[in-house]
Amino acid sequence: MKRVKQAKTAALMLLALAVPACSAVDRAVPEKTVRKLAGSPEAVKTRRRAEAGLREVVQAYVEHTPLKLGQVVVNDTCEGGTARGWLETRDSDLYKIRCGLGITAYFGADPKHIVPVLDGILTAGDQGIPGIHFTHEVDGPIIGYYRKPYDRHDPEVPSRGIGSGSLSWDPIRDRHRTELFISEPTSPCENDPPVKRCLHEPEAATVAAIRNQYGMVFQLDLGTTYFKIMKKQH
Secondary structure (H helix, E strand, C coil): CHHHHHHHHHHHHHHHHHHHHCCCCCCCCCHHHHHHHHCCHHHHHHHHHHHHHHHHHHHHHHHHCCCEEEEEEEEEEEEECCCCCCCCCCHHHHEEEEEEEEEEEEEEECHHHHHHHHHHHHHHHHCCCCCCCCCHHHHCHHHHHHHCCCCCCCCCCCEEEECCEEEEECCCCCCCCHHHCCCCCCCCCCCECCCEEEEEECCCCCHHHHHHHHCEEEEEEEEEEEEEEECCCC
């Protein structure tokens, strides 16, 4: 019994010594620090540059493809680094702050002209329009799918991925598969600058209204991490 008590005492002493020894690298970043870093001139500058770049991609689709822009949703979030885990190191353990920006653009299109719509998108990519990375060479088979007779054993895959996001659309042939249809934005729209910012442009627009006007909806998702500061390692 005496040895057990001695062991417990020794363990408590070691824990007491270890706690003060924890450096800033081991602790979660205080909210005050996160807000200060998120509002710094450097963060603001990179935030504006990142948003402008993503908006230019959306505008490229407006100007160079048959898609009709209906709504743009912007979500901008800065997060502070977490405390170091006991058993493993996570990415969130290593940074002081990380800020990410996401833009989702909803477009309308005529489902009766899905081939010309997709062909227009791929043609813009073939021409090297900045921000449009889909091409006939890589993504051409999707047009072939819509040109050939419908085969219910050949499922429709209404999406294409790119390095910084994705393009998806309402199904044309598998319209009974409602889970594939583009849905309304589901993330809560929180505004708490400089750590959270959300925009719906125009605010009153909805995916349902775009679909009712044009017949189908395309969704372009773009995202980037624009500001990150690592914890100092000792």
